[in-house]
Amino acid sequence: MPAASEAAVTAVRERQARLTKPEGSLGRLEEIVAFLAAWQDKPQPQMERPLVAIFAANHGVAARGVSAYPPSVTRAMMENFGNGGAAVNQICASFGTGLKIFELALDLPTEDITQKPAMDEAAAAATFAFGMEAIAGGIDLLCLGEMGIGNTTVAAAVYHGLYGGKPEDWVGQGTGVDAEGLRRKIDAVGTAVALHKDNLTDPLQVMRCLGGREIAAMAGAILAARIEHIPVILDGYVACASAAILQALHPGAIDHCLAGHVSAEKPHANVLARLGKAPLLDLGLRLGEGSGAALAIGIVKAALACHDGMATFDEAKVPGQV
Numbered sequence: 048m049p050a051a052s053e054a055a056v057t058a059v060r061e062r063q064a065r066l067t068k069p070e071g072s073l074g075r076l077e078e079i080v081a082f083l084a085a086w087q088d089k090p091q092p093q094m095e096r097p098l099v100a101i102f103a104a105n106h107g108v109a110a111r112g113v114s115a116y117p118p119s120v121t122r123a124m125m126e127n128f129g130n131g132g133a134a135v136n137q138i139c140a141s142f143g144t145g146l147k148i149f150e151l152a153l154d155l156p157t158e159d160i161t162q163k164p165a166m167d168e169a170a171a172a173a174t175f176a177f178g179m180e181a182i183a184g185g186i187d188l189l190c191l192g193e194m195g196i197g198n199t200t201v202a203a204a205v206y207h208g209l210y211g212g213k214p215e216d217w218v219g220q221g222t223g224v225d226a227e228g229l230r231r232k233i234d235a236v237g238t239a240v241a242l243h244k245d246n247l248t249d250p251l252q253v254m255r256c257l258g259g260r261e262i263a264a265m266a267g268a269i270l271a272a273r274i275e276h277i278p279v280i281l282d283g284y285v286a287c288a289s290a291a292i293l294q295a296l297h298p299g300a301i302d303h304c305l306a307g308h309v310s311a312e313k314p315h316a317n318v319l320a321r322l323g324k325a326p327l328l329d330l331g332l333r334l335g336e337g338s339g340a341a342l343a344i345g346i347v348k349a350a351l352a353c354h355d356g357m358a359t360f361d362e363a364k365v366p367g368q369v
């Protein structure tokens with residue numbers, strides 16, 4: 048895996064020191080520019096072709112009453128994305144960002160994780176490889192999101208499988224289940240992790256047994272982005288499950304990823320702490336579909352505009368530090 052480019056970061060830091068602002072005063076905007084330089088391996092990082100990629104999948108466990116919405120919403124939302132009617136369409140339009148939707152066998156839900164592994168090895172591997180396609184087309188930043196009724200349950204199972212604790216530590220409201228729905232989610236996560244317990248020492252087996260197709264595909268996309276020097280912005284609770292799998296496989300594997308936001312899905316803050324990521328935004332979103340990652344593009348755009356467009360002390364004849 049490529050490492051962060053120290054030379055590119057040094058070039059960014061040198062320019063930042065000359066820009067007309069007190070040292071360090073742009074805070075995380077400066078860190079974002081250094082981060083892009085490090086992972087694009089460019090002394091002048093850029094974001095001319097950002098992409099929001101959404102992976103959509105269906106889940107057998109959704110039949111257990113773990114979502115406030117029926118599984119048919121997943122396909123219906125694909126139509127809506129195509130027609131520009133979803134929140135993420137409008138966020139992307141606000142920033143002039145490209146959006147691609149990847150459909151993952153919606154008519155063939157993965158197995159119910161409380162009964163069987165979600166996928167067999169061939170399907171898990173093929174889906175991971177398919178996710179690697181997200182970086183095609185010369186993009187310079189990848190935002191990762193998903194759509195899939197029931198996927199906050201499988202994400203919770205992945206976290207419980209990777210991190211232990213109790214099922215309820217990792218379960219939140221998802222699309223807005225009531226108290227009974229929450230109980231069913233907690234039961235499903237506990238049952239699934241107990242069923243597959245002998246398979247959970249390998250993070251890729253956690254992905255295969257407890258995850259879903261969008262989670263496997265996003266993991267592939269994150270890894271492909273790393274290899275091709277494309278920084279990644281992660282969306283919320285579900286997208287971070289893919290990052291958690293890669294981090295568990297190899298501790299530095301998600302160093303090229305930023306957390307776009309902290310979701311209102313309660314355990315997400317804890318997940319981000321485990322991933323070592325401070326979110327860029329905290330807006331109470333719990334939508335998924337890449338919305339929080341896409342919003343963070345606005346911050347990245349402003350960070351790069353400052354870095355590229357600000358005058359230096361010399362250019363503006365502003366006196367420097369005493």
Ligand SMILES: O=C(O)c1ccc[n+]([C@@H]2O[C@H](COP(=O)([O-])O)[C@@H](O)[C@H]2O)c1
Pocket residue numbers: 113114115116193194195196197198199200220221222223224282283284285286310311312315332333334335336
């Ligand atoms: O990623 C998040 O932070 C998030 C939090 C709550 C809900 N979602 C979205 O809601 C859907 C899953 O919710 P559920 O209740 O069906 O498990 C799926 O389409 C996700 O994109 C996503």
Ligand SMILES: Cc1cc2nc[nH]c2cc1C
Pocket residue numbers: 116120124193194195222334335336
């Ligand atoms: C309507 C709807 C839109 C979504 N977008 C992402 N997850 C979603 C879940 C539902 C239910």
